[in-house]
Amino acid sequence: MKQLSVAIVGLGYWGPNWLRNFSSLEDCDLKYGCDLSKDRCAKFLRLYPGTVFTQRYEDLLKDKTLDAIVIATPTSSHFSLAKAALEAGKHVLIEKPMTSTSAEGKKLVALAKKKKLQLLVDHTFAYTSSVTRIAELVKNKQLGDLLYFDSTRINLGLIQKDTNVLWDLAIHDLAILSAIANLEDITEIMATGSAHYGRHVEDAHLHLKFSSGLAAHIHTSWLSPVKIRKTLIAGRKAMIVYDDTEPSEKIRIYDKGIDSDTMKSDPFFPKYRSGDVVIPALLSTEALAVEARHFLQCITGKEKSKVSGEDGLRLVRILEAADESLGKNHPITL
């Protein structure tokens, strides 16, 4: 079987991880690395002598044998690079946020559809064994109907100059949420926050209401003395605490809650359940390795994309609505 050939564009912070993961896939030819920096190209050529490193993106587009391009450049360049790649007939995997605006994202989705090409967005968390397990538990109805999703992602972080903390951090929680709930069901978005040092909001709360009754809250901050990565997910049948700072015991499943039946029959004395807690053993596979393989399987039609362009677009839309809510200081109804 013919190997698929892949190029990685953008070799700064995240791109090298893609180089490493695609290079170790057997059914993949890591054909190009591409970056504007000559030094980076030289450096990675030493590590991957079988790959061509170039500063010219056109080289990739012109190569008829190249199957796919992974875009790991700054967000502002995503649209033009992805558009060119799709027009050249390449499948695309793109960092999140997918684009700077939903208008751009929409065009990419339409273009990929028209060209019958795969367009995936890199929601890394969706490929971790933690989130995969949580998504299974939700899908298998082991949590029951979801009541709330409450995520805290705070630390003393670098204050970004060109974006607020929601686009920087809440996007991860939205990617997780996207794996377990249908973001199309969101009816209302409300954000509140404050900027104490720079121009953009540094400490922010995002509230989402779903038509199903699910309520989501995401707290993100660059101004916390402690690093917290904790998500509580509660259903009527069980509840989960997902702590991503734990080295191995990341998920705890609580057999806790209120017995809905007794709530109906005897609303004044419902029964509370407080059973065992289970900390499931999780595979220690690297999310990017799973994701790289999945991208190839999507191209060959063996798997359906877990995180499509539509999924990526949805996050951009939510963040745009969050910005609107921040500006108008009231909830945005979708």
Added chain:
Amino acid sequence: MKQLSVAIVGLGYWGPNWLRNFSSLEDCDLKYGCDLSKDRCAKFLRLYPGTVFTQRYEDLLKDKTLDAIVIATPTSSHFSLAKAALEAGKHVLIEKPMTSTSAEGKKLVALAKKKKLQLLVDHTFAYTSSVTRIAELVKNKQLGDLLYFDSTRINLGLIQKDTNVLWDLAIHDLAILSAIANLEDITEIMATGSAHYGRHVEDAHLHLKFSSGLAAHIHTSWLSPVKIRKTLIAGRKAMIVYDDTEPSEKIRIYDKGIDSDTMKSDPFFPKYRSGDVVIPALLSTEALAVEARHFLQCITGKEKSKVSGEDGLRLVRILEAADESLGKNHPITL
């Protein structure tokens, strides 16, 4: 010196703690216990044989020698009991929430002022060594200007039939906040929440904005699988994590933050401070013991009330605004 005489009204959940603490004060005569239940009166008479236990509140009012009444009954009865006590010339210490409505609270404040009587509200947390220490650090400018106050008070709790989770739990965080910031400076109140089992909101977020730039967020829930009592308080000079579930190391002071001066001179590369963490040794005195003694000192004029009727009234007003925000689904400007 004449001992002050005190009566405790309401011997259900909290009243017995007042019995125990006032009975152990040397300069205090625990003269009455009062409860509608005959059994409770009989039970506590055995424990406090020198105290008169009665089901008739009038007995307390008629006793000219009685100096003060502590009201620990359900909220709905606070107003009428406190009003009668003040009219009978008794000093009053009243459980929080002070009254069911701010209109009632306002009347009590006015009445106490007119009668020149002490009217205190039991913000128990204000008397803990943890909150006392935090308040000192704030007052002594050791935190610098406050940036945010972020509190989480969640657990699998009894769903109240007649009130929402903010009146049940957020009131504690407001009492803490009241000890370290001026609640008169609040400019905007926003609440959001959901009711999954009963009629009242069971999981809620309260956002407060202050004219000083301080932002407060309080998350309370009866539907959490884990019990969390954690408050982050950040200033420009230092930050605090206050975890009330810790048996002894409740407060951590972080020498962390962003150097504001470098932020001004070189906004693109501010310096981050990350110094030592200090866990101060705290006295293990019981908050109620401190508070009981303080109440007596206020009556004799030796101390100024830490938590006055005005303070208690302010909390009721905030909770009323929170209810209004919940109902209208937008922020309330004060």
Added chain:
Amino acid sequence: MKQLSVAIVGLGYWGPNWLRNFSSLEDCDLKYGCDLSKDRCAKFLRLYPGTVFTQRYEDLLKDKTLDAIVIATPTSSHFSLAKAALEAGKHVLIEKPMTSTSAEGKKLVALAKKKKLQLLVDHTFAYTSSVTRIAELVKNKQLGDLLYFDSTRINLGLIQKDTNVLWDLAIHDLAILSAIANLEDITEIMATGSAHYGRHVEDAHLHLKFSSGLAAHIHTSWLSPVKIRKTLIAGRKAMIVYDDTEPSEKIRIYDKGIDSDTMKSDPFFPKYRSGDVVIPALLSTEALAVEARHFLQCITGKEKSKVSGEDGLRLVRILEAADESLGKNHPITL
């Protein structure tokens, strides 16, 4: 059915807990409290007006209708008080350590046997829901053959004048160990420790070897800056971490270990198991309530004593051997 009548002797630190627990048992008449202090007797009479409080132990012995005596006095008095009680025909429940010497303990065991009376020793931990659950797991072979028991019980504690830290603290771990392993199988006892402030060892390690291969280690100290109460219990099939400082999640059951079969077939590449962790829900019943009820059931012959005089004696023997090992600085073979 006739109620059993019980007396509590020694109303200092632990005795009041017995008063409270026996007084709340329906099928029990808490007939006497006994203490040398007149003040204590007066104080507890107010709390338990239906009980006779006396300073004269003889009154208890003479009362033909009294069924049982609980001895909660200092250790040095245990032997004479228990001996007199048994001779007077009373069933006895005695604090641990049962006696100051094994010679005394042996006499009590013989006397109880001769008089056909119940002689129980208060190994409180044996009645906690945590230890009860662990004992069940061991008994049901869910842990497989036991490999080791490793317990740490350290804190900044009051340095005792008349005893070393093993008699003060390790006795609790021995009581726990006694509930899950047969202490008759101990073949060797070794203790080591140091005294930095007083005359007796303040920081000590106790090592026990069992004929089954089980190895036990108990670390106790009065000189630790932190309070630790942690016990690891490993079997070939599963392992337990029991942390008694946890408010609710005291036991964690780890499906972890080495696959013995692969160890045999391929000793150079055994398989390691690393499965789920389960934190079982435990009842929150008070150990002393369970124990008080059990004592009565033993007297009426409905239950067999969980912790007999022989069990209590075994702990005294181990602690005597530990002292011998400390003195001789080498292991003691049993």
Added chain:
Amino acid sequence: MKQLSVAIVGLGYWGPNWLRNFSSLEDCDLKYGCDLSKDRCAKFLRLYPGTVFTQRYEDLLKDKTLDAIVIATPTSSHFSLAKAALEAGKHVLIEKPMTSTSAEGKKLVALAKKKKLQLLVDHTFAYTSSVTRIAELVKNKQLGDLLYFDSTRINLGLIQKDTNVLWDLAIHDLAILSAIANLEDITEIMATGSAHYGRHVEDAHLHLKFSSGLAAHIHTSWLSPVKIRKTLIAGRKAMIVYDDTEPSEKIRIYDKGIDSDTMKSDPFFPKYRSGDVVIPALLSTEALAVEARHFLQCITGKEKSKVSGEDGLRLVRILEAADESLGKNHPITL
């Protein structure tokens, strides 16, 4: 100034870390990498194109311009490789354990002395910012006289075929202990342990007594369900808890203890101190980077070796005595 030239021998588990750290030192020429595996040589040549990779150790010895050799091969080869290096006039940095036997170690120490060459042993922990800070606190008398050192290093670890758990894990704790106490003052060594799966002890306790009164205890195990890396170090004036599994807050300094003066004047009521806890900010420098630089500074005579051949030899002697104690089942007096 002339750059020092360095060779790394053994490119398996640890050697690559030395390649990375020496290659990034400015005043160092990473001249050789050496390993018996041709594949490894080829792989690292790609990463370090300016370094010669060879399978022949003789090449290093013959090169008159080579200054120093770092030995990161299996322990059994340490002696012959180091001996040859010293005889060829090279300075040597050698992994721990320094040699398989103290006799070998002694010869290396003598040879280095005779040839006036640096012989360092890689006690990595001695160069961490955690241990460096603890050593400073001890040296500056901020802890006061040391009372005990108690270290736990347990996890579910690979059972070694050719050595016991003390040589594998306790050696790290001995390296830490070596940085804060004089191991020459050890008067007695006692070890106890058990082998449940293989031929060598898998779970062991090592007890050391010092002439100063300091008592050390090290617990190591390959059979623990949880990973613990915790060291308690207590002095008369302050105490430390060092938890190496913490990502950043590794050291806590407790102002806790017993007031020795009151202990003398009033032995029955000594005063207990329980002051603040301080978690010092630590540099996040990599220990190996510090150590690599230090090795070069020792060669040029600018620094005195922190961990000399004598220090490494001392650890081998202690482990030999521990083995002897395990075999004879009694303490070994030095």
